[in-house]
Amino acid sequence: MDTDDRTIGQILSRRQVVALLGASGYAMLARRPHVRALAQGVGQAPPACVVRPQQTEGPYFVDTQLHRADIRSDPSDGTIKAGVPLALGIVVSRLSEQACTPLPGVMVDIWQCDADGVYSGVQDPRFSTLNQKFLRGYQLTGADGAARFTTIYPGWYQGRTVHIHFKLRSPATQRPGYEFTSQLYFQESVTDAVFAKAPYAARGRRSTLNANDGIFRRGGAELMLATSMQDVGYAATFHVALEGV
Numbered sequence: 001m002d003t004d005d006r007t008i009g010q011i012l013s014r015r016q017v018v019a020l021l022g023a024s025g026y027a028m029l030a031r032r033p034h035v036r037a038l039a040q041g042v043g044q045a046p047p048a049c050v051v052r053p054q055q056t057e058g059p060y061f062v063d064t065q066l067h068r069a070d071i072r073s074d075p076s077d078g079t080i081k082a083g084v085p086l087a088l089g090i091v092v093s094r095l096s097e098q099a100c101t102p103l104p105g106v107m108v109d110i111w112q113c114d115a116d117g118v119y120s121g122v123q124d125p126r127f128s129t130l131n132q133k134f135l136r137g138y139q140l141t142g143a144d145g146a147a148r149f150t151t152i153y154p155g156w157y158q159g160r161t162v163h164i165h166f167k168l169r170s171p172a173t174q175r176p177g178y179e180f181t182s183q184l185y186f187q188e189s190v191t192d193a194v195f196a197k198a199p200y201a202a203r204g205r206r207s208t209l210n211a212n213d214g215i216f217r218r219g220g221a222e223l224m225l226a227t228s229m230q231d232v233g234y235a236a237t238f239h240v241a242l243e244g245v
């Protein structure tokens, strides 16, 4: 059953990539089985060089061009979103047949909902936050391929498990460019612990777990954050390798 879901997910991803990115994106995904074999093979590539599945951008991406590491505040009034702190690192590598190397200059965007399940910058049946930009921002990867953010543990909204969206884009000057969009997920046991606390607890039981989220089932197991406790919150570093860029 798992295998069925995964197969379907890959087919959908390819379609989406073909629609969104054209032939170069298709080639990137199409070569994935080969890339996987290399990454898991005889030690030519370090373990950090793991190709991840793309997932849907969803309805809440806004290209705010907001360059910042701490995305908890809303620039319109300076208010800071309440929630359990999360230090999130995203480390981007370039995987070729010869080597796995850090990929500098990548524009890494993340966006997520707040503890109440609300996104900024959108008109939605549930809320209107059009002039706000909380919990959005991008960082450029450094020489080590890393982009580091300070955010909060996301809340939840109807029909989705807990997640953070991310998008990787090539430096503006690079031609041809590339774009890679996906989502990050959390262990249910960690979410249970976080949601037992304020301000998350006020919303009651979440509607959807990883196992019954249709988007998660299309590759989410390869998009899990390994969180560790840090100070009053959590920290996680996620490695993603791009091939053909």
Ligand code: FE
Pocket: 058, 060, 113, 160, 163, 165
């Ligand atoms: Fe979302």
